[in-house]
Amino acid sequence: MDIRLPGPHARRTRRATVAGVALAGLLPLLAACGGTSSTDAALPGSAGEGPAAQKKDPKLAALLPQKVQDSGELAVAEGDDYPPLVSLGSDNKTLVGMEPELMRAIGQVLGVEVKFSxxxxxxxxxxVQSRRYDLAIQAMLDKPERREHVTFVDYFKTSSAILVQEKNAETIGTLADLCGRTAAVENGTAQVDDVEKQAQKCEAAGEPAVEPLVFPDSIGCFQALSTGRADAFVGGTPTVAHQAKQSQGRLRQVGEPYRFLPYGILVNKQDEEMAEAVRQALQKLMDNGAYAEILKRWDVESGALDSATVNGGTPS
Incomplete structure (x- = not known):
């Protein structure tokens, strides 16, 4: 489990705080990054009706742990600050995005209500290991070392990318270009390792190391980038592309995406039947078109998988 200690902003920066930062010319960008009510119109799937309600599959529902069947609820851990995969809606409470919509549809197939935490x-x-949550979905890469702790049901293929301010778009294109610069990364992500390894490479080449700025959430990362505290943000390509699009040219995705791996829904390693129930429910959504519809609503069709797999992540 590749966990790092929290960075300089260890306490959670709430959206209201981010949206209220008095920085001339950056307020629209920070609001877009924070997922406040002003961003609902900007999120591609936030308007209109979602896919049709899914019919319960009794055979798959029977694979769920008895306590889940009895309660009729599935406790799922989720973030709220990684648009377009997940963010807060206009009520500053309801989760919107590809991930919560997909997870709710899976819950319908399994005949349970999804309760997000x-x-x-x-x-x-x-x-997930301690069973505080039945499942978790939060843009986590299905990496071999993580499979030592949890099982992954893969639902989306993705990569990593670099986001910079427009003024740095000509001089930063790869991790190697970050030598002597600062890079914002979210705590616990694979990108923390990427930046730390690049720092070692910089020093080995006789160049100043890249300085990682590790934040507990992506809001801190985007704020650091927007204010110039960080020269770059290294993160998942879907949110990098989304933030670049919403910034009206102030931020740019640079270089080529790297390390293609799927995101996976986390399941306790002992819950093999639960993992199979989730996999088959996801496959049903793929087969009946609901999966494709959800991805299209959130403008992330490029991440569609051909089939639902368990622990299928192979680096490329």
Whole structure:
């Protein structure tokens, strides 16, 4: 489990705080990054009706743990600050995005109501292991070392990318270009390792190391980038592309995406039947078109998988 200690902003920065930062010319960008009510219109899937309600599959429902069947509820850990995969809606309470919509549809197939709990990214593996949560979905890469702790049901293919201010778009294009610069990364993510390894490479080449700025959430990362405290943000390509699009040219995705791996829904390693129930429910959504419809609503069709797999992540 590749967890790091929290960075300089260890306490959670709420959206109201981010949206209220008095920085001339940056307020629209920070609001877009924070997922406040002003961003609902900007999120591609936030308007209109979602896919049709899914019919319960009794055979799959019977694979769920008895306590889940009895309660009719599935406790799922999720973030709220990684648009377009997940963010808060206009009520500053309801989760919107590809991930919560997909998870609710899976719950319908399994005949249970999905109850989301807010969790920091670096706590969800432990939360699933300890059974604080039945499942977790939070843009976590299905990496071999993580499979030592949890099982993954893969639902989306993705990569990592670099986001910079427009003024740095000509001089930063790869991790190697970050030598002597600062890079914002979210605690517990694979990108923390990427930046730390690049720092070692910089020093080995006789260049100043890249300085990682580790934040507990992506809001801190985007704020640091927007204010110039960080020269770059290294994160998942879907949110990098989304933030670049919403910034009206102030931020740019640079270089080529790297390390293609799927995101996976986290399941306790002992719950093999639960993992199979989730996999088959996801496959049903793929087969009946609901999966494709959800991804299209959130403008992330490029991440569609051909089939639902368990622990299928192979680095490329």
């Amino acid at each position: 807010k969790a920091n990214f670096d706590s969800i593996i432990g939360g």
